Amino acid sequence: MFTGIIQEVGVVKRLERTGSLYVFEVGCAAIPKEAVIGDSVAVNGVCLTVTNKTKGSLRFDVMAETVRTSGLGKVSAGDAVNLEGSLKAGGTIGGHFVLGHVDCVGTVTDTGKKGDDVVMEISYAARFAPLAVEKGSIAVDGASLTIGMAGADSLAVYLIPHTLKATTLGSKRRGDTVNLEFDIIGKYIARSAALGGGGSITEDFLRSRGF
DSSP states (O other): EEEEEEOOEEEEEEEEEEEEEEEEEOOOOSSSHOOOOOEEETTTEEEEEEEEEEETEEEEEEHHHHHHGGHHHHHHHHTTTEEEEEOTTOOOOOOOOOOOOEEEEEEEEEEEEEEEEEEEEEEEGGGGGGOOOTEEEEEEEEEEEEEEEOSSSSSEEOOOOOHHHSSSSSGGOTTTTEEEEEEEHHHHHHHHHHTOOTTTHHHHHHHHHOO
């Protein structure tokens, strides 16, 4: 589990297919000091398992399905990626609960300045619209953000100067893709409502699932 607070921006050193897996190596400085083989690390919001490490890089073995269903399939050597190590017991939850399980890939449709902030509009498959709530949380390429506008097949998020500097989102332009993970609590509520149990989300229900 993660919180959507990006700890470091790494650089892809290689992404190549070997049999049924992809070898994904990311150059980074801070996270390898803490990570051990077998740990989970979110790479652009995708939960991956560390399979090897050096002083300045981490290696992951990634399933072809993960590459296909996330934005990792569009990543090339030299690209920057957002990195976050997994949440440790007793750690600070600075953003919101992020699982690293990408729901869909969105497309940046517009970016514009609003004061010192940047408004980023993102389109996505309309079937996910019930999970996007204004003032709710969403992870965009792993970064925990607040939804400022939620439409039928699009949403807008506001990027403050710190986010623009500390993540890769400041370099995104119209037509670029981003990984989207909607708030897990909203997924539970939507699932319960779909099964006819709209009133069954209780404090005990959420506590039993770690919230």
